[in-house]
Amino acid sequence: MRWSQTFIPTLKETPADAEIVSHQLLLRAGLVRKLTGGLYTFLPMGLRVLTKVANIIRQEMDRAGAIEVAMPLLQPVDIWQASGRYEAMRDALYKVKDRAQKEWALCPTAEEVITTLAANELSSYKQFPKNFYQVGTKFRDEIRPRFGLMRAKEFVMKDAYSFDTSDEGAMASYRKMYDAYTRIFARCGLRSFAVEADTGIIGGNHSHEFMIPAETGENDVVYCEACNYAANIEKATSGLPKTAARELGAPVEKFATPGVVTIEALSKEPYKVPANRQIKTLVYIADSKPVLILIRGDDQLNEAKFMAKSGAVEARPADVKNAADLALAFTALGALPGSLGAVHQVPSDWKVYADERLRGANDMTTGANEDGFHLRNVSLERDIRVTEWCDLRTVTAGEPCPKCAQTLKIRRAIEVGHVFKLGTKYSEKLNATFLDEKGQRAPVVMGCYGIGVTRTLQAIIEQGHDKDGILWPVSVAPYQICLTPLVVAPDSAPMKLAEQLYAELTSAGLEVILDDRDDRPGVKFKDSELVGFPLRIGLGEKSIAKGEVEFKPRGGELQPVKIEDAVATIIAWVKAEQAKLAI
């Protein structure tokens, strides 16, 4: 390709509406342009990278035994209602109406569609296992699109769905995808790691996310360097001991705490109740019903854990400024936040979730459900009707690893892939069953596996850049080689040699862009570094006169190479770079 014939609108200055470096470089290198918030046009260089990432994914999916299909982007809403996710997805699901006012959904993911296919087409155990995948556009009505392609309204995703006849089979399918993902990200030049993950609205009971470490990521990952334990903060646990039990027997005692409405205030003079001897009482509205959540005063609630444990589709803190909440929750309890507790006056139909760390604790202090009063000598077991004990707290850095007791750390990361073992959630609801060897009907056991292709592209930039621009791994670079003649007159020595090298390298199967623009060298060098071609070959009259070309790996040192050795040297370099990314 000739630079002058394609379209690479580079920007010298950083666009004002791009905050993180990968987003800035996407725009500056001319890979994409924004149409509006969360919607981007892929320009030639961006599209080439996207296609390459997608093809690496295809190769590894195929290698793992998955088979490619293409499902409709427009989906009937009745299958979403059947799976129960029409409500669960809520506003994240784009809905459109046809001329008959019938409602349709724009594909955010395709469990319903593929399960419908399986229900219709897979009926005998002999047809299993199967793993269908597709690479295509997905739509989600994100509350807040951000960071360019990282969280967009429309994005490219690879989604795969496995169908097995047994739990063991499903685990094997899961493992194959897990291994394929590891290879995919390695081939994209990414340093990735897998973490235990919450399953959220997708459902299922076993899940890993593939993460790219990056300060700009939207996920907090808890990890242990000693034993390789790693989990999303939404899922992570730690080996902290339970709250120490003290002497039993003292009766609950009410005491006045005028104006004290925070854990911190109660921990100070004159009360001096340490936060770790307080019970934090939170009121949530979960699927329109109030519930109490109890955690220790020095802990933070992990809402994802609560959502998972309670099975609620929607949950939020009760809001004193909301009249309905006020009546439903706070009036019923008899107090406002700051004086809440679970000892007295909790309506008998309310669920009370308590964090495991409080189990067995006594000598605790909590709100009295009377404004301006607290209770001391509270025993969780004796004085509070806990309906469910569960892990609800958020892990913090420095706590002991749940597996090996060494110190846990926390870092930010970008989620690029997610694998789920789904079980029979969808197959049961959408009636995907099969007959086994004995003629018994059973629901298919499913898994689903996603990779954010556009997000992965941006993650590659986020992980691979320097002050001059992008550092593409050779496997995904828009072109592997940029030929840069410093004089472009057709009969000049640099241009003639460039044409010759272009022909030879292209016929050798390499991807080459020839910068034939009549621009000053500085402009061409800067642009090639900004766009990030892995290897630049500089062709100037001076070096050609010495029988040399300039060999400049992106991010490396320039070295002269004899003209007669140039093609072989370049091919060898590209092969070596490819070998580094092979798995």
Place this chain on the structure above:
RNA sequence: CGGGACGUGGCUCAGCCUGGUAGAGCGCUUGGUUUGGGACCAAGAUGUCGCAGGUUCAAAUCCUGUCGUCCCGACCA
């Protein structure tokens, strides 16, 4: 949805506080000089100052509303 910031030429921004009819750099066009790290000189083109109201003799500037963008939070496979 809550909090914050910002909307001025294709891009980055100044001008707004203190109202007087719009600027710079980059980019673009033409001509010339240049030619190894985002050149220089000259001449040009490009703006209903996001939109709608209001105040005023007069609004980019002040007020109200609205739309959009970005950031934080909430939310989010």
